[in-house]
Amino acid sequence: MSLSPRVICSTITLRYLPLGAALREIAQRGFAGIDLGALPGVCDHVPYDLTPYAVAEVASTILDSGLSVVSVNGDVGDLNVPMDAAGAAARARHADLLLELATRVGARALVLPNGRLDHAPVRDLESDLDLVAAELSRVDERARDRGLELWVEAPHWFRLAYDLDRSGALLERLPASIGVVCDVSHITAGGSTPRHFLDRFADRTRHVHIRDAAVGDIHRSVGRGDVDFDDLALSLAQHGYDGALSLELETRDVSDDERADAALTAGQFVSARLEVAASTAGGVR
Template sequence: MALDERNISVMNFHYVRHTMDRFLADVCEAGVSRIELWAAAPHFYIGDKTLADARALGRKVRGMGLDIVALTPEQCIYPINISAKEAELRDRSVRYFLESMEFATECGAPALLVTAGGGYRDEPAEQALERCVDSMGLLCDRAQKLGIDLWMESLPDSFANIIRSAREIRNLMDTLNSPALYAVYDVAGAVMTHETPQDYFTHLAGRVAHVHFTDSDAGGSHLAWGDGIIDLDELTAYLRSQNYEGSLTIELTNWKYNVDPTPPLKQCIEAMRKALGPA
């Protein structure tokens, strides 16, 4: 299926100061049929929920005509780090993602987004990478058994000292050799790591399953379309040239959008519909 407005997806991150019901209502009113569920408080933090809650949420969302394209558990703020040196922190993090997979399955999400974390800056990065490989091996094995995919997103140097680029995701994939592991191309994140879409679709040919699709400033802030420097039409044309057919998630992480989240959502959807064209 060629890219069109049906590929638009929305994440609830910038609705963090509003209810999940407000988010879902706005998505439906905008005529979008896909969401990426940011699993965090106050909306849906798995530590506060049960698998029955996940099933109920899945039924509710589907009843509104929406599909959950992925479950994205919060993993950059809480003490979650699958590559941590401390065994107790690493083990808790692995358990967190294993449990998140169960929640993804129950709510009907076909994929779980993961990041690699990292190690101390005053120890060799190779040590953290070894721990990452061990942890991801466990997660990939479980994902295969459950029949869901893992979507790996790289993080910039300020967040991690491993898996910071498309090339490093590729190396991890080659090491693990798991059919469950795919990559995420984050448009604004790539600005932070000084990468281009070509870097992702060259190093990760055939393995880019998802795109976090926002505008960006020069520092990599995730902005509403029209608020930054990314050429939307040029990017859309490139994705089409690569036969990309996955979702394009609006992930607005700049806190300025949190007070009144509806206008930037509408701004993004209007711009994306213009660039993508109708179904």
């Protein structure tokens, strides 16, 4: 089975390799596009302490690879933690550098999380969601000034908006210009399904992250968890989603030296289901 051009590979999948080597492995497996991981403590392909020089260096490495970039998956700190003026200025500088990087590599969007790594609010849920929405809205304004989009990853099993209800409460607070990422592993870990997510949020969905999961566990390889990928593909087709699906295989059941080949196998698996779903849904692609 060949790879669908819609199926791309996040560099988080090969986070154990330096960026240049990860890009080569991805290209050699036949992927044409990537998401760029810029998550401190998860993937150091983009330095967290960003400088203009680091932005230029990372951008050059990516442009030399020939791979297209859909999004930069970044983090600018705990959005539900109140900050002083100095902290706010530092966050704005970091966001601007991530947006500059996204611009240089031709990405469509910057992706940010929805709060700190804790389900518990810092103050109370309503106040925390208000603060996250305000912080995301500020970054969204800067993104739109550059012709970029901002997408939020919600739900995210480890963060404030960890389930569909909290994600819905956050999205209600956000301007329509901010899209949402359908991460099937975080949705499943939170006890729901991608179909339920899409039934509620398809009109806001701009991107899809692929990894398998079980309730409370996001670290499964595709086919080794509870995600119904046939129904995922069918639901995406029925809702008219024709964008990219990014393999973000931050798994713990595959060794590092198997990851590139496992990504190809997963990509072919997902591609086959997209093809069947397009036919079943009456040709929606």
